[in-house]
Amino acid sequence: MHEMNDKYEQKNPFTVPAGYFDSLAGRLAGKVKRPSRRARALAPFAGWVALVAITVLVARWGFTGAGETPAAGLDADFNPTREEILEYLALETDLTLLSNAIME
Amino acid sequence: MMEDDQDIIRLLRPGKDGQKAFRLLVSRYGERLYWHVRKIVIGHEDADDVLQNTFIRVWQGLGDFRHEARLYTWMYRVATNEALNFLQEKRRNVHGHSEEITGMLEERLEGDPYFCGDDIQRELQKAILKLPERQRLVFNMKYFDDMKYEEIAAVLGVAVGTLKATYHAAVQKVGQSLKLSDTIII
Numbered sequence: 001m002h003e004m005n006d007k008y009e010q011k012n013p014f015t016v017p018a019g020y021f022d023s024l025a026g027r028l029a030g031k032v033k034r035p036s037r038r039a040r041a042l043a044p045f046a047g048w049v050a051l052v053a054i055t056v057l058v059a060r061w062g063f064t065g066a067g068e069t070p071a072a073g074l075d076a077d078f079n080p081t082r083e084e085i086l087e088y089l090a091l092e093t094d095l096t097l098l099s100n101a102i103m104e
Numbered sequence: 105m106m107e108d109d110q111d112i113i114r115l116l117r118p119g120k121d122g123q124k125a126f127r128l129l130v131s132r133y134g135e136r137l138y139w140h141v142r143k144i145v146i147g148h149e150d151a152d153d154v155l156q157n158t159f160i161r162v163w164q165g166l167g168d169f170r171h172e173a174r175l176y177t178w179m180y181r182v183a184t185n186e187a188l189n190f191l192q193e194k195r196r197n198v199h200g201h202s203e204e205i206t207g208m209l210e211e212r213l214e215g216d217p218y219f220c221g222d223d224i225q226r227e228l229q230k231a232i233l234k235l236p237e238r239q240r241l242v243f244n245m246k247y248f249d250d251m252k253y254e255e256i257a258a259v260l261g262v263a264v265g266t267l268k269a270t271y272h273a274a275v276q277k278v279g280q281s282l283k284l285s286d287t288i289i290i
Contacts, residue, residue: 014142
């Protein structure tokens, strides 16, 4: 093996792009983020938390029949002004019936 | 392997500068791990990818690091596993034929713009590529990295006696390959 060492004096025949090792630490530091101590401590329980959350969602969906079409409700965007309400009532109310009721 | 890693381990404690510890880790061991990985995967781009994965794994696993092993030995083991997994993945893509992987690595060697060796060194690298995986690892760690058998044993988890036999067999095979290629007579 000594002969081999002599013949291959310059052992490493590979090179790298210029400045590769100078920038290595900076490049790698940007790619790794170690989880915080709290996150690492909670990690083993993450599976259980996910399981409970899924169970609750499934149970709620089953009891409320979330798959059915919801009943029509009030449109949250419908917000008429006072004038619009009065105009609507004037058009829709049967004034004759109203006056008869007052006379009686 | 001479360095004392206590400074890095101290910086990894809660409330200390973790980023500083990481930069110290990379600047101290990045280059040596790179060359180890490079000799396994041959191409620079592949070595760079494997090195990144190695440091990500090291960083994520530092919490589980057992201090009975030296930090560098442990990192060397992680890098070795990452490099072998990389080749395993390549092998899977060529339907498990190890000869094709060897051929692919040889091609990479031929076209590598970051290879500064002469023809003799290229032939040596090709001869090493023909070795079985374990022999190749041991040969590289012993011949190129000048690691002691005890250190290689700690990284690979193999008995020193076995390593000596493996290295001896690897040297014989490399010598035979070089003789066959008429490049050099050892």
